[in-house]
Amino acid sequence: xxxxxxxxxxxxxxxxxxxxxxxxxxxxxxxxxxxxxxxxxxxxxxxxxxxxxxxxxxxxxxxxxxxxxxxxxxxxxxxxxxxxxxxxxxxxxxxxxxxxxxxxxxxxxxxxxxxxxxxxxxxxxxxxxxxxxxxxxxxxxxxxxxxxxxxxxxxxxxxxxxxxxxxxxxxxxxxxxxxxxxxxxxxxxxxxxxxxxxxxxxxxxxxxxxxxxxxxxxxxxxxxxxxxxxxxxxxxxxxxxxxxxxxxxxxxxxxxxxxxxxx
Amino acid sequence: xxxxxxxxxxxxxxxxxxxxxxxxxxxxxxxxxxxxxxxxxxxxxxxxxxxxxxxxxxxxxxxxxxxxxxxxxxxxxxxxxxxxxxxxxxxxxxxxxxxxxxxxxxxxxxxxxxxxxxxxxxxxxxxxxxxxxxxxxxxxxxxxxxxxxxxxxxxxxxxxxxxxxxxxxxxxxxxxxxxxxxxxxxxxxxxxxxxxxxxxxxxxxxxxxxxxxxxxxxxxxxxxxxxxxxxx
Numbered sequence: 001x002x003x004x005x006x007x008x009x010x011x012x013x014x015x016x017x018x019x020x021x022x023x024x025x026x027x028x029x030x031x032x033x034x035x036x037x038x039x040x041x042x043x044x045x046x047x048x049x050x051x052x053x054x055x056x057x058x059x060x061x062x063x064x065x066x067x068x069x070x071x072x073x074x075x076x077x078x079x080x081x082x083x084x085x086x087x088x089x090x091x092x093x094x095x096x097x098x099x100x101x102x103x104x105x106x107x108x109x110x111x112x113x114x115x116x117x118x119x120x121x122x123x124x125x126x127x128x129x130x131x132x133x134x135x136x137x138x139x140x141x142x143x144x145x146x147x148x149x150x151x152x153x154x155x156x157x158x159x160x161x162x163x164x165x166x167x168x169x170x171x172x173x174x175x176x177x178x179x180x181x182x183x184x185x186x187x188x189x190x191x192x193x194x195x196x197x198x199x200x201x202x203x204x205x206x207x208x209x210x211x212x213x214x215x216x217x218x219x220x221x222x223x224x225x226x227x228x229x230x231x232x233x234x235x236x237x238x239x240x241x242x243x244x245x246x247x248x249x250x251x252x253x254x255x256x257x258x259x260x261x262x263x
Numbered sequence: 264x265x266x267x268x269x270x271x272x273x274x275x276x277x278x279x280x281x282x283x284x285x286x287x288x289x290x291x292x293x294x295x296x297x298x299x300x301x302x303x304x305x306x307x308x309x310x311x312x313x314x315x316x317x318x319x320x321x322x323x324x325x326x327x328x329x330x331x332x333x334x335x336x337x338x339x340x341x342x343x344x345x346x347x348x349x350x351x352x353x354x355x356x357x358x359x360x361x362x363x364x365x366x367x368x369x370x371x372x373x374x375x376x377x378x379x380x381x382x383x384x385x386x387x388x389x390x391x392x393x394x395x396x397x398x399x400x401x402x403x404x405x406x407x408x409x410x411x412x413x414x415x416x417x418x419x420x421x422x423x424x425x426x427x428x429x430x431x432x433x434x435x436x437x438x439x440x441x442x443x444x445x446x447x448x449x450x451x452x453x454x455x456x457x458x459x460x461x462x463x464x465x466x467x468x469x470x471x472x473x474x475x476x477x478x479x480x481x482x483x484x485x486x487x488x489x490x491x492x493x494x495x
Contacts, residue, residue, distance in 0.1 A: 028277045028284075036284075043295060050302045057314040057422040062389075065304060070391035077346040086380050154447070158333040173330050178362055188365030222357030227339040 112208030127208035152239030168197035314422035315385040328416035345397040440472030
């Protein structure tokens with residue numbers, strides 16, 4: 001005999017005390033409805049925030065959920081380090097320090113001039129009017145000359161053309177803009193028009209003089225030593241010479257097999 | 264009080280609604296939670312669009328866009344070094360000693376020039392420190408600036424335009440031909456490969472990209488997706 005079989009069957013509907021519940025389907029209690037509505041409305045807020053974040057820029061620092069080892073306690077180039085008064089993690093070279101490959105023994109290659117003692121006893125720079133040997137060797141070899149000039153053109157168009165123009169005539173976009181600002185009477189303009197690099201003055205300049213101008217600047221023009229390496233400066237000098245030649249060349253100077261281009 | 268008089272607890276009638284409500288809640292929540300996590304944690308949401316306030320109100324839109332100064336004029340180390348250096352104050356002062364040198368916006372630059380204290384620009388594109396990234400390797404392989412940095416030449420204030428997440432890196436490492444261009448076009452922000460007649464832009468890019476991949480000897484997929492290529 002199964003357990004409980006002798007007990008009276010429980011009347012689930014009426015129970016021991018009769019009907020306890022009516023059969024009308026009552027509505028949900030208001031609190032449940034309110035919570036559901038508020039929840040449904042609030043659930044849109046994160047979505048709206050995400051939408052806003054995806055379609056806008058923000059000056060706030062990025063949210064970084066998982067740090068992992070993303071930000072390590074080490075210094076990368078141009079990081080800041082509060083240990084030093086100037087906040088630089090990269091330390092400027094100590095005076096007199098020579099980095100590897102930067103011994104710069106060759107005056108001609110590195111400076112474009114050598115110091116000679118003038119008649120009054122002072123040290124005067126004398127510019128070399130030729131290319132350093134290593135550069136001249138590249139120019140003499142047709143196999144490397146084109147590469148050198150193309151490199152010069154590439155560097156010229158990056159660093160020089162902004163002011164001097166791609167043709168070297170001194171009508172680059174920066175000059176045009178500065179000129180316009182000056183004419184409009186904008187405050188703080190002391191613009192001096194960039195030189196025409198292909199005029200007779202510049203043709204007469206020694207190679208070393210042009211090199212030195214790139215290295216140390218001249219008049220209005222600042223130094224480009226930090227942006228252009230010495231070898232590239234010489235490549236630019238070679239390209240400036242090319243521009244000067246090309247813009248005064250006679251049609252006969254074009255090789256016979258390229259004469260078609262002129263027609 | 265005896266047991267039979269004690270009121271038994273019966274669930275109220277409205278509990279009959281609980282099941283459909285629960286089903287709706289579970290289905291809705293089941294959609295809602297993954298949506299929230301997928302989009303909320305996505306780098307497109309939390310990383311892209313970061314545009315910190317810089318110490319100088321410098322406009323790339325003016326300098327790189329309108330005036331057309333090449334990226335490398337200022338970021339001159341990008342072709343030779345892993346790090347594309349932020350220009351020194353000297354580079355700014357190269358022009359701005361004689362251009363608008365009384366402008367209020369230039370004050371921090373002039374101060375830095377006089378004191379020798381560097382301007383503390385805020386880094387916008389910041390990869391995790393365990394990711395090895397080398398600018399020169401990319402630029403010299405024909406990856407354009409715009410591929411990772413967006414149209415900086417139109418930005419008044421620089422913001423992060425791309426996700427810079429690992430999956431984003433890997434996408435290109437798997438299919439570099441989608442993004443490669445000739446080296447002399449690397450800093451061209453509007454470069455489009457020349458399409459042959461009847462060729463779509465994408466098809467032209469893939470054709471040019473494949474040629475360049477061959478020409479610049481870009482590594483194969485196995486190398487490009489190897490862990491130690493980027494995590495050294």
